[in-house]
Amino acid sequence: MQRTVSAHLDAQVAAATEIVLSIAVARGPKIVDEDLTIAVGDTPIDPEEIVEPDGTRLHVCRDLPEGQLNVDYSATVDGQVDEPWSADLAPHVYSRPSRYCESDKLLHIAGALFANLEGFELVDAVRNWVNEKVLYLSGWSRVTDGSVDTFLQRQGVCRDFAHLVVTFLRSRNMPARLSSVYAPGLSPMDFHAVAEAYVDGEWWVIDATGLAPREAMLRIAIGRDAADTAFLTTTRGRLKMGRMSVTAVIDPELPTEDPSAHVQLR
Incomplete structure (x- = not known):
């Protein structure tokens, strides 16, 4: 590849x-x-x-x-x-509310939506809920919008999808973070944002937009939310x-995305 x-x-x-x-x-x-x-x-x-x-x-x-x-x-x-980046402090750094991921404000909503779910069952449920309930609308969100805004408005761009996924997971006591990536196959092409969940000691990528195959993505930055991963500050x-x-292209061919697969950024 x-x-x-x-x-x-x-x-x-x-x-x-x-x-x-x-x-x-x-x-x-x-x-x-x-x-x-x-x-x-x-x-x-x-x-x-x-x-x-x-x-x-x-x-x-x-x-x-x-x-x-x-x-x-x-x-x-x-x-x-060969070995994806890990973070020894993941349970501490990526479990707290942050600027754009107000997990404390959506705590009770996440509890009602995803009660009794853990591990990959929780990851899959959160990914599917955000994918089905939030409308991807290019150019929609403001730079100040956080996950609460996205939950209320039910529309946004890739960073809004990722913020809401991260927020729901943190609200259910699962460490989660945001990654900016280059994403071959993305249309319209741009910098892309995805979430990552910490399950069984490893980070697993979640893209609730479903706009590009995760196996092709190339990491740029890791952070608590978009405040840590903006392409220019x-x-x-x-x-x-x-x-x-x-631009982002892959050779020999673009992988097929399977939303149900558990994938790591490599």
Whole structure:
């Protein structure tokens, strides 16, 4: 299996702006070719790479000058990870309510919907409920929407589906987290967000949208929710986003998605 991905984004930057990019493939799989080019106008930017314990790679760009920012990333990955990333602190870090996954607010609702379910039986029930009850609507949600908003509105984009899955699982005492991924077969193509559940000491990926085969997905970042996995975060200054494009393809062929299968991100 060989996966090739790319991302382009541009933005207008105000002076002395600092950003954090989360678009590079996470540590783990064999990256045979990779390139990251960042420039403001004709000025190349050399970012600082930070590798988190879970393999997430962040690229910090400090003191960007005023002008047109262009970011281009591409990578080719051969094969899959032999041993998926684990997290010793998973039961603690990923069991609590977080910015977009307000599991404390949906505690009683999750109890009523998924009473007496555990393990993969709980995972499957939550995945099926969100898939059936929430409408995928491209471009719908606001950046401030959390899982409570999604539960009430019953529509959203991939991150909203993932947030609601994570929230329900945490509400039923199962550690759960959000992962951003490149997703071959996704249409419309974009960065994609999925949930992961901690069952029997391993992480298992859940995509309640059903829009792309999970076996083909390539991890970018791991976090409590989208606050930890956003493809771009402005930590100081100001910028105005322009165009963005993402590609993700797989060779030799796209796997067939089986929603009932239990799959790990590799």
